[in-house]
Amino acid sequence: MPGVSVITTAAEKPYYAKRPHRKSRTGCRNCKARKVKCDEGRPACRTCTVRKEKCVYTVAATPKPASSPTTTASSSPSPGNEPGPDLALVATHVATVPQQPLFKPSGRDEIDMRLLWFYTTATYTSFSTSGVKERDVDVVLKVNVVQHAFANPFLMDCILALSAMHINWLGVRSMGISRSQEIYYRAKAFETYRKAVAAADPATYQALLVCSLLLCGLSTHLFRGDEAKPLAILDWMILWKGIGQIIEVIKLPALFRSGIAALVFRPDADLNASAQCLPAYLLFMLASIREGDPEYPLVQAYYCALLYLGSLYLELKNGISQLLLLRIVTFPTRLPNTFIDAARAKRPGALVILAHYLVFVKFRVGSCWWLDNISAHEIPSIYNFLGPEWERLLHVPMAALQLDNDRDVARLLLDDSSWDKPTSTVELAIRAAMEDIANDPEALKKKTMEYGLFDPHIAGSPV
Incomplete structure (x- = not known):
């Protein structure tokens, strides 16, 4: 199975050369026995996590303060990896990077947690349209969707597969996700999704809806690379229509109670x-x-x-x-x-x-x-x-x-060779002001105030 050989190598116990360090008086028993510095991570320190050993503390220690939420995208993507210059690519998608997960749920390994971290850092923005007031879904994608994923493994498989695909699309080599691993995760996501659809458990309907949406992005590998096939859009449309069919089954009240209704918002059409x-x-x-x-x-x-x-x-x-x-x-x-x-x-x-x-x-x-x-x-x-x-x-x-x-x-x-519409609120304000300023000396102030760019306490000019 693709990716198995990479995953199994993570089980090998690394050797750490001893080097000078300050004593850790509240470290775990294993680190004390090896006379190495313990990072005192909870519920298990990093060394015990990597070595897959049970981490036991002798005395209750005060938890270490959480890292600053303003950690940048150049931070290390996973324990033990040095930051690579290609992680700067992630900065184009997010301004800050949250702290990585500190635990591994049952049945998940370190690579899974690395991919989940990347989803909450960057990949969630793949379905974000936060510029639309009625569909500000960033919190839904980062919080509600992940909560559903922990309760529904098929949704978690889809999130991990999408993150693997995103990492390779960006070319973030320091994340250590190979193309074969991407294929492995994607195949697993489709397999577990099909089983969940066949089971048709009402308790999973909300997670199935989210999974259907994410699979529309995940399945676009059929348009690119060696896996591309002609007229793949004909199959792709079926996935999109499946979203509507699931909504019909769930019913709107239950959908709103689930906290994911904003994900399926569609603007009205005149x-x-x-x-x-x-x-x-x-x-x-x-x-x-x-x-x-x-x-x-x-x-x-x-x-x-x-x-x-x-x-x-x-x-x-x-x-x-x-x-x-x-x-x-x-x-x-x-x-x-x-x-x-x-x-x-x-x-x-x-x-x-x-x-x-x-x-x-x-x-x-x-x-x-x-x-x-x-x-x-x-x-x-x-x-x-x-x-x-x-x-x-x-x-x-x-x-x-x-x-x-x-x-x-x-x-x-x-069919308009003169079309040149701006694409941002700031540019809209500037262009509108420039069009009117010749005929109305007060036009600049009026337009910039209209777009929220004018400070009345600063005389005569936009901020």
Whole structure:
């Protein structure tokens, strides 16, 4: 089994060279017998933990104060490892690093705890859209989800697998997680999840819902590397629709009591306004499907999917934001079952709509690293399947593959070469002020106060 050889080597008892140290008068018996300094960790010191020995203290000792919560991302990722320069990559995702777990639950080893620490440090942000007021889920992801994971091993397996995948995506070599270990953890996560679904224990429904969400990120390995396969998006959509089916089983009151309801929040869509934002050629594609065509019974499902696609165009007009990311991520959950069946049957109309959705997936918003390269893999797969005769309807998705700049992709989607919307509140305030300042001397103060950037005690200028 991949990863077994690495895990078993952790059982080897390390040799520590004796070196000068200050006496520890409250250390454990094992450290005293070896005459080595004990770090007095509770419930077991680090030396006994590594050597897998029972740690016993002779007298009650005052616990050591917890480390400062402002430890930076360059701190050591696990006991016994020196900090590596590649851990600086983690700093782009989190400002602070919490203290690592001090205990190992039954059935879990040191590598598991290292991966859990990385999840609470960095990987949880992979599903964070804290810029959306209705969905401030950071605490839910770091606290509630982990609580459910300790009670439901299949969710813990999914968290560890996602962390292993994230570590290798970032290239954090000092965490000591190999590619084979990543594959091992991922296979275990899917296996235990399937067993939990088959058992259908009502007590696990909340954990199953969270696990379904995390698996949508974990399963994106099918779009990259040696494991990639054409049109993997057709299977990926099934995972997203599974989230809605689990919600129907749980019922909303129980979902809110579980403390994880914010994870499945979907912003409302103004479908009438969305319809006005759709490209005319996509609507013409539907109008050209006549009675007798094999796709004619699917026109209504196609139109429903296009309306929700239009909500992405409508949101994009306001700028590239966390709300746009949330609409992109939740789009598959909006698709009617008839549309998904048509896509899985590889009906041309459904594939064309999916190709345009994949253009939005190109946007680099937030920390959804698991969306990376999906479009580059799937848009050519759709084009190759449909053939050159569909090139006219696939012109925009194919053109998007040549663009690396979010602004250029937005201009292509909106067919507006002058589009240049800001992406942050600060930039919005600055640009709005610059537009009005020529006609209104007080415009700068008005706009900066509107965005909360003006201090009335400092005369004349924004802070």
